[in-house]
Amino acid sequence: MQSIATFLTYLSxxxxxxxxxxALVGLVLMVGFIALQVVARYGFAAxxxxxxxxxxxxxxxxxxxxxxxxxxxxxxxxxxxxxxxLPRPVLALAALLRGSAVVVFLGPILFYCFYGPGMNPARSFxxxxxxxxxxxxxxxxxxxxxxxxxFIIAIFIHGLAHCANALVPTQAPAKTPAKTPAERxxxxxxxx
Numbered sequence: 001m002q003s004i005a006t007f008l009t010y011l012s013x014x015x016x017x018x019x020x021x022x023a024l025v026g027l028v029l030m031v032g033f034i035a036l037q038v039v040a041r042y043g044f045a046a047x048x049x050x051x052x053x054x055x056x057x058x059x060x061x062x063x064x065x066x067x068x069x070x071x072x073x074x075x076x077x078x079x080x081x082x083x084x085x086l087p088r089p090v091l092a093l094a095a096l097l098r099g100s101a102v103v104v105f106l107g108p109i110l111f112y113c114f115y116g117p118g119m120n121p122a123r124s125f126x127x128x129x130x131x132x133x134x135x136x137x138x139x140x141x142x143x144x145x146x147x148x149x150x151f152i153i154a155i156f157i158h159g160l161a162h163c164a165n166a167l168v169p170t171q172a173p174a175k176t177p178a179k180t181p182a183e184r185x186x187x188x189x190x191x192x
Contacts, residue, residue: 005164012161015154016072023065030058050136057134057144064147068154071102088169095166099159106152113149 033055041047070076082094116123129145 001164002168005161005168008157008161008164012072012158015157016069019065019068019151019154023062023069026058026061026065030055030062033058050134053134053136060144061147064151065154068151068158071155072158092166095163099163102155102159106155110149110152110156113145113152 033051037047037051037055040051067076078098082091084091113125115121116125116127121127125148126142126145129141132141133139134141
């Protein structure tokens with residue numbers, strides 16, 4: 001179980017790094033599009049129509065990937081924050097309950113990303129966005145919609161890593177042997 005927990009932790013950390021980079025790029029793009037919109041609107045009185053929509057799409061990427069990053073780091077909202085001093089079985093049970101709540105909430109969304117009514121993949125969320133284009137420029141909205149399964153899968157992997165680490169018993173730190181009275185005297189500071 002320790003090797004599985006280690007693998008999931010490395011996978012979760014690697015995914016988190018990639019998501020952070022993509023979210024940072026999305027944030028820079030969003031700010032750039034908004035700045036261009038403001039300068040063009042108030043400086044030249046001729047704002048391009050596509051900047052607002054492009055900023056909105058970048059915001060979707062930043063928001064959804066930010067949710068996955070937040071889940072990994074533990075900044076997501078929680079009903080109860082348990083102290084780490086609780087017994088290990090209680091913390092493991094809490095991690096499993098949190099993981100199952102995430103699956104119950106996000107599982108159906110992930111399912112409908114790939115399957116539509118009647119288990120028809122052609123009517124899925126992603127398939128419908130494959131044939132839809134943005135309003136102001138020629139881009140399929142699949143490039144925006146793909147963020148939904150990406151962030152859900154990332155959260156599932158982060159949750160698996162969290163659950164696996166909660167189930168693995170931690171190694172107790174090695175205790176240093178107690179010092180004898182003679183050792184305490186030799187290591188005592190000199191207060192002369």
